[in-house]
Amino acid sequence: MGNVVDEFITRVYDVVRTNPSGEVADYIPELAAVAPDGFGIAVATGDGHVYEVGDTSVPFTIQSISKPFTYALALADHGVDAVAEKIDVEPSGEPFNEISLDPDTERPRNPMINAGAITAASLVQGANPAEQFERIRALYSRCAGRNLGLDEAVYRSEARTGHRNRAIGYMLRSFGVITDDPDDAVDVYFRQCSIEVTCRDLALMAATLANNGVNPSTRDRVLNPALVERVLSVMTTCGMYDAAGEWVTEVGMPAKSGVGGGVLAVLPGQLGIAVYSPRLDRHGNSVRGVQACRELSRDLELHFLHVT
Numbered sequence: 001m002g003n004v005v006d007e008f009i010t011r012v013y014d015v016v017r018t019n020p021s022g023e024v025a026d027y028i029p030e031l032a033a034v035a036p037d038g039f040g041i042a043v044a045t046g047d048g049h050v051y052e053v054g055d056t057s058v059p060f061t062i063q064s065i066s067k068p069f070t071y072a073l074a075l076a077d078h079g080v081d082a083v084a085e086k087i088d089v090e091p092s093g094e095p096f097n098e099i100s101l102d103p104d105t106e107r108p109r110n111p112m113i114n115a116g117a118i119t120a121a122s123l124v125q126g127a128n129p130a131e132q133f134e135r136i137r138a139l140y141s142r143c144a145g146r147n148l149g150l151d152e153a154v155y156r157s158e159a160r161t162g163h164r165n166r167a168i169g170y171m172l173r174s175f176g177v178i179t180d181d182p183d184d185a186v187d188v189y190f191r192q193c194s195i196e197v198t199c200r201d202l203a204l205m206a207a208t209l210a211n212n213g214v215n216p217s218t219r220d221r222v223l224n225p226a227l228v229e230r231v232l233s234v235m236t237t238c239g240m241y242d243a244a245g246e247w248v249t250e251v252g253m254p255a256k257s258g259v260g261g262g263v264l265a266v267l268p269g270q271l272g273i274a275v276y277s278p279r280l281d282r283h284g285n286s287v288r289g290v291q292a293c294r295e296l297s298r299d300l301e302l303h304f305l306h307v308t
């Protein structure tokens with residue numbers, strides 16, 4: 001099995017590497033400063049083994065791949081029903097940073113767009129924002145199996161320029177979705193987006209979701225299975241934003257992208273997959289990340305509706 005996976009990911013790596021399209025995120029200078037052609041693929045199995053090719057130990061910021069994990073923490077803290085009163089689970093078909101609420105329910109449409117993610121961050125328990133963030137950082141670290149830290153430069157830059165996210169925070173506060181200080185919620189969100197990971201870390205985080213909430217490498221039970229199922233459902237319908245339909249059709253795995261260039265995909269019960277490549281498409285999804293997942297899904301027959 002081992003050699004087969006190595007062969008597959010190396011073949012996909014060689015094919016996808018030739019694709020030069022997309023642009024790195026440049027809404028903050030720190031993100032534009034990355035090596036645009038960095039590229040890595042990592043696949044973690046249910047026994048915790050990680051197959052890797054390319055730039056799998058280059059650090060980058062997790063960005064929106066943080067969203068499913070903070071949502072999981074909010075669910076663990078408050079239960080599914082209480083969180084559902086604040087955040088819906090409907091795909092929005094809108095860009096990730098849309099300043100919107102569902103007009104009927106006056107809730108964010110899902111936890112994968114910024115409005116829902118900032119709400120989820122506000123729901124994480126803690127005596128103050130620093131404690132909330134520490135609980136978030138600790139959860140991601142347990143999923144990755146190592147202690148993750150913050151990229152201070154990206155955080156500071158995001159905090160200085162994130163007016164749109166602040167607008168979303170104030171909108172949430174005015175509708176009573178957030179009940180505390182919106183600046184605190186947005187600050188926790190900026191910090192969670194600025195947590196530094198590698199492609200290998202993301203593969204293990206994906207494998208923890210694939211493994212029903214148990215990190216397959218450390219055997220740590222991080223999340224309970226019922227919550228993981230809900231998180232994976234929302235990733236399936238909303239994880240790739242306004243490209244979610246095409247993703248489900250062509251790749252068929254719960255997934256999440258981030259503007260740092262990461263894509264995380266989960267084959268429940270089996271594999272965690274991560275790709276790193278900073279050039280993005282117009283949805284803010286990694287071009288090579290999407291292509292590599294499409295190739296892997298096709299070659300290894302990973303689409304969840306595929307019948308052998």
Ligand code: GLN
Binds near residue numbers: 062284
């Ligand atoms: N920090 C980014 C933002 O909120 C994350 C967006 C993303 O990765 N899609 O704008």
